[in-house]
Amino acid sequence: MVPTLFGRIQTRLFLLATVGVIITLLIVPVLPGASGPIGPRYVSGFLVLASVAILGVLWEFLYHFLMQFRWEKDWPTSFGLLTLIPEGLLLFFLLRSGVASFIDPVPTAGQFWTHFVVVWICVWLTANGPMRVPFIRWRFRGGRVL
Amino acid sequence: MTGDLTPELLGTPEWTDQMVAAAGIPMHDIPFLTAGGGIGSFVTLDYLRIYGVPTSQMRVVSNIDYPWQTYEFLTRCSQIPRPERIRSDSSSRPDNLWGFPSYALEEAWKEKNPAFLWQILTEPILNDYWTPRAGTVFANLEREAKRISYWDMLVKGQVRMVRKRVGGGYFTVVTPPEGAAPTKRIIFRSRFVHIAVGYPGLKFLPDLQEFRQKYGDYQHVVNAYEPHEQVYEFLKTRPGTVVIRGGGIVASRVLQRLFDDREKLNLQTQIVHIFRTFVSGSHGPHIWMRRRGGDGWAYQGFNYPKSVWGGQLKAEMRKLEGPARAQKYKDMGGTNTPKRRRWQEQMRAGRNGGYYHAVQGTVEKVEPAQDGRLISHVRSKDGTIRQPVADYIIDCTGLEADIAEHRVFADLLQYSGAYRNPVGRLEVERHFEVKGTRNGDGALYASGSATLGGYFPGVDTFLGLQIAAQEIADDLARRGFCRKMGPLRSTSQWFKWAFNSTV
Known part of the structure; x- marks a missing residue:
């Protein structure tokens, strides 16, 4: 899929709301060093997921801008994977620095990165193939779901 | 022989049943007919079969026996036999409308070769684009053609013309093969007709055409899309010089063959490569529209920038009309070839070894020398005149003839209200209905090369044909010919594809 700006944003929100939610439901109970009641840990996990979605909309504007320097106006598969590094680092920094204080308890580094990387890879894998199975028009519309 | 076209029919734009x-x-009734029988017809029928249309509702009229026949002939001539790789994206699969699993996954799985996965992951940054083998494409097309019962829908014959029917729909006039029918023609009466007859024809470079006609020599001046194995065979027998014309993918392929033979068989072949437009570096109007290039070539992974099949360029072009659309085509157009590492190595070795010479120039004429070889008179932009003498000239420009060279299109333009788009080909709607030909509750569609210049640019490619097929199938669903495909039905159909069970 070669994205347009709105396609990028829609695909991100859609996949985080589906694949991201499922993975979060499955992974939160088994994150490293997990203790305490499950309720607050889920709340915290979903807030992290929501932050990836909200911050991600801003990131997509940046990616769209960078894409303009490419003749093909495409976004290679590897870029979709590697952008997890800046996005993860920024979010981790925000969590640690207390800017995102509404996320409480703050996940440990191990918990955050495990959750973040697993969700990211699952979303990326889905976007690079299986997404086309139910949604046959998605790839021809620059990633727009609607 | 009876049952032929009459002067009355020929001269009347709209025909009655009487x-x-x-x-x-x-006359035979068939609700949907596709003319052509190549990959354009195939992917359209594939979509419609998967959308739920039974074979009894559709026919494909063709003079070839299987959909990839012409494509395989042309790729083989232009030096891509089955084991070689074509220039097409891994997820452009004419046998699989979902494009999943991609060809790369399939080849990696079948050959237990994870290197393909690494390549597809790192393309086009650390690696060349991964592209499928021609043989992989053909084998899968055959599997899918059987699965959708393609041959139950095939009618052999040559489509002569399509005319509007008074009261709605169309008549398609077909000339059946000798002896296959008691009459000279047969006619299909349809509500929907789809035309995918491919390239109207190859056009030779004018100076080469002149040479061939003047001297009656069709052996030494060849088009890369014609069988021209004699060139390579000759070069195996003694050292020779070849002039290559053109800067596209076919020139790259032919060069590779010459370099490969040179290497493998220790030949002394000299190559003179004439570019009319010699690209010496990145080019384009501004920083956000610059394509890489060098050594004569413009570099691009596929035959269009990647975003024409679904990204930004597709979205932009969809909104453009008239001159603005023509300009956009111009901006992203131009002959180009992929920058493959292997080809770069071979050309570098050729330049260093003094046996590959790339020059800018326009050829004014070609003449036979006294010893029977060929002299090209080449004038460069800086005024230099060169006269390379060669044993063979291979025209790799792949110029296409005007659509009116094909009589089905000529007839449509003359009698059925079809007209040309801003780049001179057939103007179609966003859903590939031929503009000006609507008739009652019927619709006439076209896809492929003849529709280049429309709201969607990548028409003459695998994925482009599938995009057209999807637009057509969705339009037919809107008109009640079939059911629209939603996520659940699509998923269940995908499983049928995966298990190779009938649609």
């Missing part, structure tokens, strides 16, 4: 009956031409 006129056809009076001419004594047998």
Whole structure:
């Protein structure tokens, strides 16, 4: 899929709301060093997921801008994977620095990165193939779901 | 022989059922007919079969026996036999409308070769684009053609013309093969007709055409899309010089063959490569529209920038009309070839070894020398005149003839209200209905090369044909010919594809 700006944003929100939610439901109970009641840990996990979605909309504007320097106006598969590094680092920094204080308890580094990387890879894998199975028009519309 | 076109029919734009009956031409009813029978017809039928249309509702009229026949002939001539790789994206699969699993996954799985996965992950940054083998494409097309019962829908014959029917729909006039029918023509009466007859024809470079006609020599001046194995065979027998014309993918392929043979068989072949437009570096109007290039070539992974099949360029072009659309085509157009590492190595070795010479120039004429070899008179932009002498000239420009060279299009333009788009080909709607030809509750569609210049640019490519097929299938669903495909039905159909069970 070669994205347009709105396609990028829609695909991100859609996949985080589906694949991201499922993975979060499955992974939160088994994150490293997990203790305490499950309720607050889920709340915290979903807030992290929501932050990836909200911050991600801003990131997509940046990616769209960078894409303009490419003749093909495409976004290679590897870029979709590697952008997890800046996005993860920024979010981790925000969590640690207390800017995102509404996320409480703050996940440990191990918990955050495990959750973040697993969700990211699952979303990326889905976007690079299986997404086309139910949604046959998605790839021809620059990633727009609607 | 009876049952032929009459002057009355030929001269009347819209025919009645009585006129056809009076001419004594047998008439068959079929709701949907596609003319052509190549990959364009195939992917359209594939979509419609998967959308749920039974074979009894559709026919494909063709003079070839299987959909990839012409494509395989042309790729083989232009030096891509089955084991070689074509220039097409891994997820552009004419046998699989979902494009999943991609060809790369399939080849990696079948050959237990994870290197393909690494390549697809790192393309085009650390690696060349991964592209499928021609053989992989053909084998899968065969599997899918069987699965959708393609041959139950095939009618052999040559489509002569499509005319509007008074009261709605169209008549398609077909010339059946000798002896296959008692009459000279047969006619299909349809509500929907789809035309995918491919390239109207190859056009030779004018100076080469002149040479061939003047001297009657069709052996030494060849087009890369014609069988021209004699060139390579000759070069195996003694050292020779070849002039290559053109800067596209076919020139790259032919060069590779010459370099490969040179390497493998220790030949002394000299190559003179004439570029009319010699690209010496990145080029384009501004920083956000610059394509890489060098050594004569413009570099691009596929035959269009990647975003024409679904990204930004597709979205932009969809909104453009008239001159603005023509300009956009111009901006992203131009002959180009992929920058493959292997080809770069071979050309570098050729330049260093003094046996590959790339020059800018326009060829004014080609003449035979006294010893029977060929002299090209080449004038460069800086005024330099060169006269390379060669044993063979291979035209790799792949110029296409005007659409009116194909008589089905010529007839449509003359009698059925079809007209040309801003780049001179057939103007179609966003859903690939031919503009100006609507008739009652019927619709006439076209896809492929003839529609280049429309709201969607990548028409003459695998994925482009599938995009057209999807637009057509969705339009037919809107008109009630079939059901629209939603996520659940699509998923269940995908499983049928995966298990190779009938649709």
